[in-house]
Structures are given as structure tokens and as C-alpha cells.
Amino acid sequence: MSSATGRLAGRVAIITGAGSGIGRATALRFAAEGARLVLGDRSDAVHETAALAGGGAVALEMDAGLEADVVRLVETAVDTFGALDIAFANAGISGGLTGIFDHSVEDWQQILQVNLIGPYLIIKHAAPRIMKQGRGSIILTASVAGLRSGAGCPAYSASKAAVINLAQTAAQQLSATNVRVNAICPGLIQTGMTQRAFDHAAEKGVTDRIGRLNPLRRAGQPDEIAATALFLASDEASYVNGQAIVVDGGLSSSHPVTRQETGRTAA
Template sequence: MSNENQVAVVTGAGSGIGRATSIKFAENGYKVVLVDFNEVTGQETLKLVQNKGGEGIFIKADVSKEEDVQNYINQAIDNYDRIDVFFNNAGIIQKFAPFTTVDTKEYERIMDINVKGIFLGMKYVIQVMEKQGKGSIINTASSAGIRPEHSIAVYSASKHAVIGMTKGAAIEYANKGIRINAVCPGGIVTPLFKSVGETMEETGYVPEEMSRVRMGRHGEPEEVAEAVLFLASDKSSFMAGSIVTVDGSLTV
């Protein structure tokens, strides 16, 4: 099946995995709706998509705000009439810190974006896909959603929640033509990943345990993008509720 008239919505499209996947979708014929809180980086991704001969629009949004989510869904429909693929990807990381020092506001910020943002995106996209009778949703969880990392318990909890929501919703909609799966990246070189090292230098706090990188290298955003593209396509037609790790064996 050609992707020529298919539409993919990507949140967190301004950088890292979101940007790499947006470009990958464009290269494969999808029209892309780019969503990010950062207008500058979001517009940069749009230019990169257009440079590849792709078609798309950018919409600024805070994924934790219901009206912003409704707006990016509405804009996608107004522009392209449909949503075939939803890469529900926007998320933030937690600073490494002892559990008792985590500020309540930091906890709420992580849960708002990483859990509520995923929930709201799914809530409104599923309504569109139900009318279409078809669609693929890919949520971004994390290797930390399978095996928690030291000193980021709140982040780990938020990504466990994403996995739970993915599996729960997948059961509900598997017989309605809507496939819901999740990717669990781990150790991918993104701006988010780089900020972790910078934060450790700033605070001087280093966790007692750090994950082993068994492959001897970190992953590239494009490697996650390939997995997302597969889950978006009909090649994964019998996959629903699957939690796909792209982590170089981090969780094994």
C-alpha cells in the first residue's frame, strides 16, 4: 500500500527521535503534521522535511494542555482530512537525583507531559481513527519503562504508565482496525540524552549505578525511526499492544 496520501502526526517533532522520524515519514511518502512546544526547532524540522521533497505543516502545542491537543488534531484534519499514523512521542527526562529531593512541581511536570500528554493525544486521535476504521498509534515509552534506572524513579514511573496505557488501549481497539503499540528507546543520542550528562556535571550528582552499553555504542535517532516506520506500516499488521525495545539490549 502506497503512503502517498497517508498522513502522520508526530509530537515532539522538533528534535531527536521526533525529528528523525518526521524526516523518515516524509522520505516514505507520508504528509507530516509536526507538533512541538518549541516553534524554532519545529520550523527547522519542517524545512528539513521540505528539503526531502516532503509535505507538512507545523503546529505549536503543549501536549499537556487539552485545548492544544484538540487544536493540533483539528488542524491535521482541516489540512489533510485524515490521520493514518500518530507518533505520540513528546516527553521530557528527569534530572538524576535522590528520590526524596525530587520537587513536587518536577513530579507534576514529568507526569503532565509524559503521561497526560500521551493520554490526551490518544484520546482525540482514536476518535478520528474510529471514524476512519483504521489507524496506527505508536507511543514513545522508554527502556526505563521496562527496567527502571537508578535515581530517575519518577521518569521510570511515567514511562511504565505509558506502557500500561498502550497495552490497555490496544485491547480495546484491536478489533476496530486501530493498532496501538509502543517503542522503548534506550541510550539514544538525542538533545534530551545529552542534557543528562550536562546535568550531572552541573549538580555533581552521579547515580550509584549506570546502565551498561553492551553494544559498545549509543543508538542513533534514525534507528528508532526505522522501528516506528515499521509499526506505522501494514508490515506490522498483526502487532497490537506490542512493546518494542530499541535499546541495544539495555533491558535484557
């Protein structure tokens, strides 16, 4: 399904969290625009994504929070296609709806390992390869939860706030390399990570209430995030760098929430 004349024609991209949701939608978008792909995910569903993408896309079962696996992903792209132009650090975990007194240290470590250290590892190992091309794009999946409270559990929100800062810091650190680093901040998107909420709403007969807090009054779809990733990966975003691009239906224009009370007092 790849295009020889698309916006990413001739370019090589790696995507983590590509087994489903935003990662899969982005892989299909990139492939349709001519990119050659190396796709990573913990799930074996990543092989299905590669098959759907076509064009010789390569799939790896890997952990985005482990340095050896990220190195393997980057090296596979270079060994298979001879270069690397685009890296999308998309893999993440939510941490559920746990309150601030209920997370264990181990919960925090796991969430930060995947959501923050994972994107750092992509920058660390992909940026030097992309620099050899003289230009390129690194994209990190953050979240509206990283902008302010009310859109995720404490550990998840903190990890995504750090991802936004990581994009800004990395963009500065890579000054004069022509490698751009940006973050995408999705709002409520219907993916495997959020499917429980959608299923619960369906069971209660309140599906129409999903996404009601944003001005568009609906949830987003993975392809709407993929469209933003495609823009950031392409030359159309050649002057976009160090930014957190929000795609949330307008939710963060006010972030209306019902405050969660812990009902507990810290010791």
C-alpha cells in the first residue's frame, strides 16, 4: 500500500506501540505515504500491523522501555533499509484510575519506564542515526494529562508532563542538527488503553456521554492522531520543533473535570 510519490516517499520510520490503536493507525498512514517501516510492540499483533502496512514492513516484538530492545529496533531499521529518518515513540501504559495514595513505587517505576524512559531511549539511539540523513523527525506521544490535572492518574499524568518537557529539551539539545523533536498530546482516543471505559459506557447505555466534556462532544479516533503524526514527520512541519501539539477536541481549552477526593489524609 506504499506510495512512491507520497509525503514520506523513500524515508524509513520506526514506530513503537504499533500493534494497535494510534501506533497501527500511524503505521498505515506512513506506509500509504511511502515510508518503509520497522514496527515494535510487546504484542504479537504487531505482525498483523506489518502485514496490513505492506511494502516490506518489518515487525519486532519488543519492550519499548528496555534499552536493548530499542537498540535492536533502531539497528533493524538501519540494517534492513540502510537509514533512519523518522522515529515515533508511541508506546505507553495508562496506570488505570489509581489515586495518589494507592500507587506503589513499583507502579510508578513501571509507568515511568515505558512512558518516559522509552521515549528517551528512542531519542538517545535514533537521533544519531537520523542526524546522518541531515534532517528528520522524532515524535513522542504525550497526553493532555501532561498539561494539567484531571485527565489521568497521578503517575501517568506525571510521566506525560515529563514527555512534553523531554521534547522541548531534546529539541534544544539537537540544535543545528536539523532533527526536529515534537510531542503529540491526545485527548480521549478510542484505543485498547481506553476500551474499558467505552465498554462500560455501552453496558450502562450511556455511550452518548463519552467525550462529553470537550466541545466536539465525542471521543477521538486513532487515525486523527495518526494524521498529526504524519504532519510532524513530513516536510510540511519543517519549522515545527520543540512543541506539544494538542489533539483533544478542545478538552484542554478548559479541562472541565469532576474533582476526585481521596477521602484520606496523608500520614
